[in-house]
Amino acid sequence: MAKSVDDLAEGNETEPVHRETQTFGDNPLEVRDTDHYTHEYVGGFVDKWDDLIDWKKRYESEGQFFVDQLKARGVKSVLDAATGTGFHSVRLLEEGFETVSADGSPQMLAQAFSNGLAYGGHILRVVNADWRWLNRDVHGEYDAIICLGNSFTHLFSERDRRKALAEFYAMLKHDGVLIIDQRNYDSILDDGFSSKHTYYYAGEDVSAEPDHIDEGLARFKYTFPDKSEYYLNMYPLRKNYTRRLLREVGFQRIDTYGDFQETYGDTEPDFFIHIAEKS
Ligand code: SAM
Numbered sequence: 001m002a003k004s005v006d007d008l009a010e011g012n013e014t015e016p017v018h019r020e021t022q023t024f025g026d027n028p029l030e031v032r033d034t035d036h037y038t039h040e041y042v043g044g045f046v047d048k049w050d051d052l053i054d055w056k057k058r059y060e061s062e063g064q065f066f067v068d069q070l071k072a073r074g075v076k077s078v079l080d081a082a083t084g085t086g087f088h089s090v091r092l093l094e095e096g097f098e099t100v101s102a103d104g105s106p107q108m109l110a111q112a113f114s115n116g117l118a119y120g121g122h123i124l125r126v127v128n129a130d131w132r133w134l135n136r137d138v139h140g141e142y143d144a145i146i147c148l149g150n151s152f153t154h155l156f157s158e159r160d161r162r163k164a165l166a167e168f169y170a171m172l173k174h175d176g177v178l179i180i181d182q183r184n185y186d187s188i189l190d191d192g193f194s195s196k197h198t199y200y201y202a203g204e205d206v207s208a209e210p211d212h213i214d215e216g217l218a219r220f221k222y223t224f225p226d227k228s229e230y231y232l233n234m235y236p237l238r239k240n241y242t243r244r245l246l247r248e249v250g251f252q253r254i255d256t257y258g259d260f261q262e263t264y265g266d267t268e269p270d271f272f273i274h275i276a277e278k279s
Contacts, residue, residue, distance in 0.1 A: 022230055031233045032217055034132075037154045041084075041105040045222075045230040049085050049111070052206050052222060053149070055119075058087060065260045066146065066179065067095050069275060073177055075143040081131060081168065082151035086112030086124060093122045102138055104130040131155075131164035134171060141173045147180045150271070152242070153218070153234040165249040172278050178251065181273045184258070185236035188213055239272050251276035 021043045024031050041049075066088070070078065076098055080089045083101040085108055092099045093116070101124045103109050109126045116124035129137035131147075145168045155161045168178050188210060205225040212219040218236040223229050239256065246254050254276045258269030 024231060024233070028219065028231065028233070029212055029217060032156050032235070034154065034156045034160045036233065038105055040230075040232055041108050043107075044228060046085070046105075046107045046111050048222075048224055048228070048230070049108075050115070051224060052208070053087070055087055059091070062260065065273075066148075067091070069179065070097065070144055070177075071095075073144070073175075073277075075177065077140075077142045077144070079138065079142040079145045079171060081134070081145050081147045082149060083112045083124075083126065084108050084149055084151070086115040088146060088148055089124055090116055090119050090122055093124075094120060100125045100127060100138065100140075100142075102127045102129045102134070104128065131167055132160055134164075134167040138171065140171075142171055142176060143173055144177045144179065145172060147178070150181060150183045150234070152180050153182055153185075153237055156216075156235050158245075161245055162249065165245055169249050169251070169278065175277075175279045177278065178246070178276045179273065180242070180246075180276070181271055182237050182239070182242060183218075184239070184268060184270055184272055185218060186238050187268045188218065189215065189236055189238070242272075242274060246274060246276045250278070252279055253277040 022045060023039055070092075078092050078097045078099050080092065080099060080101045081103075083089050083103040086101060089099050089101040089112060101109070101112055103112070103126075106128050109128055113124050113126055116122040127138050147168070152161070152164070155164060165178075172178065206222070208220050208222050210218060211221040211231065213236065215236065218234045220232050220234065221229055222231070243254050243256060254274055257273040257275070259271055260273065261269070
């Protein structure tokens with residue numbers, strides 16, 4: 001039976017269908033490769049992603065932030081470039097936006113599609129596409145592109161970052177907007193590994209903590225109540241570096257928010273959200 005987002009507290013009831021397991025090889029700290037994400041979002045980790053980021057709690061903590069930002073700009077069509085398991089795509093469909101859901105991981109897209117059906121009976125328009133070749137696989141122009149959930153951090157070379165941003169830029173209408181978020185890596189890098197803190201998702205037993213940090217790698221460990229552990233290798237983007245890339249690719253105005261607040265100061269936010277306007 002179809003559910004609404006209000007019913008999400010009970011969790012995901014779709015059948016797990018993902019069997020491949022994560023592989024990092026003998027030297028996990030040497031895995032600094034953009035292409036590797038397709039080997040990370042697989043198997044049990046895909047099944048567990050919705051436990052990691054509980055949809056109902058996420059819905060409450062984000063509130064209307066993204067919806068308000070989009071509506072304030074008269075946005076109608078949105079490309080969710082990092083669909084993952086579909087949280088934002090479903091949210092946007094519920095709010096009446098025309099939404100296309102892209103991701104480079106077929107396993108995440110499969111989960112997103114079944115989540116769409118389960119939570120509101122939405123048929124997601126899913127497209128398997130890597131950001132670096134987005135224009136090849138996704139058609140049309142959009143009023144907005146979103147790339148959320150600390151996804152951009154998966155690109156390991158500046159060339160890939162510039163390529164992805166250029167593809168986003170090209171797929172936006174002349175007055176389009178790109179919304180991209182990232183973890184606050186500045187504080188993790190600058191305050192040192194000793195001050196690393198553990199992030200508790202879903203407020204309970206699921207944790208994410210830095211396993212290794214250097215200027216070229218942020219490796220996080222995710223631990224679940226059944227004691228299973230998964231990892232993600234990411235590039236630790238500095239906030240001003242991301243802003244500079246956005247400017248250099250052509251965005252005219254970039255506003256950066258911390259944890260959904262316009263001003264951030266004494267207490268460092270865990271996340272930054274960049275809103276980049278094309279004109
Ligand atoms: N936005 C979702 C959320 O907030 O729950 C998913 C976030 S998940 C951290 C990152 C997603 O980005 C994954 O589903 C992964 O497959 C996708 N991704 C990473 N690098 C990509 C790339 N180069 N092209 C397309 N998708 C990519």
